[in-house]
Amino acid sequence: MPEPQIQNLKGKIFAGVTTILFAVAAISAWNFTAEYRQTMETARRTTAAYAKALAEHAESSLAESDLVLKGIIREIGNDASLAVMDQKQLFDIITQYSLGAPQIGMVFLVNKDGQLFINSNYFPPKQVSVADREYFRQFLQHPETELYISDPLFSRLTAQWRFNLMRPIRNKDNGIEYLIAIAFNTEYFKNFFPQESMGKKGKIRLIKENGAPIVNEPGGKTEYEFNFTGTQLFTRYLPQSPVGTFAKVSDISAEPRIISYHRLSRFPVVAVVSLDKGEVLSAWYRRTVLTVFLLAALSAAAIILVRMLFKHLDHLHLSRETISDQQQQLKTRLNLLERIATGAELTTILDQIVLMVEAECPGALCSILLADEAGERLWHGSALNLPDSYNKAVNGIPIAPRIGSCGTAAYTRKRVVVEKIEGHPFWKNFAPASEAGLKACWSEPIISSDQELLGTFAIYHKIEKSPDAEDLYLIEAAAHLAAIAIGRVRQEEARQKLEAKLLHMQKIEAVGQLAGGVAHDFNNLLTPIIAYADMLFHNLEKDEGNQRKAESILSAGHKAKDLTQKLLSFGRKQTLVMAPQDLNEIIRSFQDIMRRTIRENIAISLSLAEPHAMVSVDRGQIEQVLLNLVINAQDAIEGKGDIRIETGHVLLDDEYTRLHPGMHSGRHILFAFSDTGCGMSDELIKHVFEPFFTTKSLGHGTGLGLATVYGIIKQHNGYIKVSSKEGDGSAFIIYLPEFTGEVSGVTPLPPASAHPPESLLSGRKTILLVEDNVVVRKMMGEILENNGFLVLEAESPADAVSLAAIPENQIDLLVSDVIMPEMNGRELYEIISRAHVELPVLFVSGYTSDILDQGKPLGNEINFLSKPFTVEQFLKRVTTMLQNRSWATANETVTVN
Structure with missing residues (x-):
């Protein structure tokens, strides 16, 4: 029944019932x-x-x-x-x-x-x-x-x-x-x-x-x-x-x-x-009250019946409208999902989400802000009806507490509802909001299915307003749609990057196969050339002129042989003599050769893991890697400079290897080679390991130095990557599988290869370890326990709080991951430090330590260690922190006589 007919029917019923009740009352x-x-x-x-x-x-x-x-x-x-x-x-x-x-x-x-x-x-x-x-x-x-x-x-x-x-x-x-x-x-x-x-x-x-x-x-x-x-x-x-x-x-x-x-x-x-x-009049009063009560009851019953009838009619009408609205909303959402599935541009999809919510929520002005990859700032995504001046003002706002509704929601990963912007502490001293006439802001974090922060969805109003249940459902649904759209784009971008890496590796692999085959055939050609040249050299002893020519042929042949050997190394075709070796010993013994190879104004410093860094390698090939890297660093350094060589023990998990094709999980020896040279652009980095690629002038270098390094490392089942920035030097990070078997005359590396001071072991220091990744947690716990520490392991912040609350647990150090479910490392530390005053904390994370710099500082006891790290780096940081605390405690207990 159309709405005008329903209203006409309701009017007639109301008039009839009112007339009857009025007559009875009169x-x-x-x-x-x-x-x-x-x-x-x-x-x-x-x-x-x-x-x-x-x-x-x-x-x-x-x-x-x-x-x-x-x-x-x-x-x-x-x-x-x-x-x-x-x-x-x-x-x-x-x-x-x-x-x-x-x-x-x-x-x-x-x-x-x-x-x-x-x-x-x-x-x-x-x-x-x-x-x-x-x-x-x-x-x-x-x-x-x-x-x-x-x-x-x-x-x-x-x-x-x-x-x-x-x-x-x-x-x-x-x-x-x-x-x-x-x-x-x-x-x-x-x-x-x-x-x-x-x-x-x-x-x-x-x-x-x-x-x-x-x-x-x-x-x-x-x-x-x-x-x-x-x-x-x-x-x-x-x-x-x-x-x-x-x-x-x-x-x-x-x-x-x-x-x-x-x-x-x-x-x-x-x-x-x-x-x-x-x-x-008492009797009259009683009769009157009774009669009035009966009339009121009768009238109330009539009114209730009429209201029930009206509500039923309204419900029928509302149901028809609701079904129509829901069908339209469903159609809109299906259209959005279809566009997402078909790969429509992210900007277009986000604009449609904003328009959809504004249509379903009268008076709303919506915006979507996107989080950057570092998770530090929010950038403009879509806000069609907000003033341009306001969009510019919020573009790039930091993800931090008390930074508006969106910055706070992104930081806490919880919905933030500000019913009155004016005077609210989250919006203090932010004039663009009042200039745009905005009075209320509700912000919902956009979280992916794997709990990654993607951005925020915000609803603004130009009046002070609180959200009802329908508003909350709408903003949550919009954030979910945005998460699907942004997540798809991010996944597509990640897929393209991985494909590009894989294609690059396949390209190098193909070039390596070609180079190896060419080198093999070239060796067959060089064999008679060098043999006949040697015979000529010895047969022409009395003819010095021709003998010098033969000697030149021999010299050129040997150079060609060295070149083919490099091609074989790049193509991983040469025969390796593999044996357990201490990489530290190889570097120390080869240091003199490296020193004599490069200019005197370039310093070489070593930072090697103690006591051993055991790998199964071909010693000569590893020395070739060292020589090639040091020569490459010398060519990149103009004037004075520094070269630093480091080793360490690391554990690579499945998540880390998934993001780096060609890398294998497990225990590895980290071999880092860095210089203070001129650095490289992103475009150069893409070609740095390709054979015959060089930035040197004609006649200076063959372009096989780094290609040879790449081939040798790959043939050792290792992984190599380079990070560089123009004007800021370069760093080659190499991961070689750690050798853990028995070696004659050499003690294999235990799970933890460095030991804390006896002063710490005597006290059996207790360390509360909080890490949600089971592989990393077990590895870190094993390292600490094998070095004499008492470890309390917690797989979640809630377990850590429970362990810290037990009076018998006297905790000397908190070692915590930063990004975890329930709460982050900072929030966990704030809770635990209430009961354990001045407790030192070591934060460990694959994220940058900047995440800990947001908000108020935690004091001088904060330390940060970035993943992946070596065993030596980990134990050195732990022992240093415990020694500092023991020294401070000892100073506090000195008595002056």
């Missing part, structure tokens, strides 16, 4: 209002009836009590009779009259001095002064008063709230001699109405016209001390009518109440009944 509201009005009207009629009943009851009680007062006064007589009457008799009279009147709490008499001298509750009576009471002062101030209702008071005899109905007993002069009073029990009125009819908060009041409440039930001190003259009851309603009902907030408790009042006809008192509005 009907319910009307019903609530009607019930409310009916409930309030019923409450008004009820309180009015209660007020009327209370007024009638109060008037009857007061009238009855007044009759009791009058009866007691008649019984007593005048004041003279009272003065001579026995107190017991008087007590019996007032007690008798109070019987049968439940409203009477007590009858008492007060003399004109304010002494309450008798009451109906106690005999013998308690004498209590009431001179301070309001009712006593009333009669003093107004002696004409006949009947008086007192203000409420807290009884000193009964400790209860009461009010008094009083009359005076006068003398013959009409003066007041005594006061007789009835104390009303207020609880009598409290029980007049059942509590269930009044509610828990219902109140009844009898209020004097001066605003004093004589009955306030239920109530306490606050209510009895409150005066009602300022309330609307006295200011508004009583002046208008003696009877009435109204609703207002209580003046005492601030609660909304329904109030009915009724003025007594014979006494200055108003009867008031009030009900709590909340209690009156």
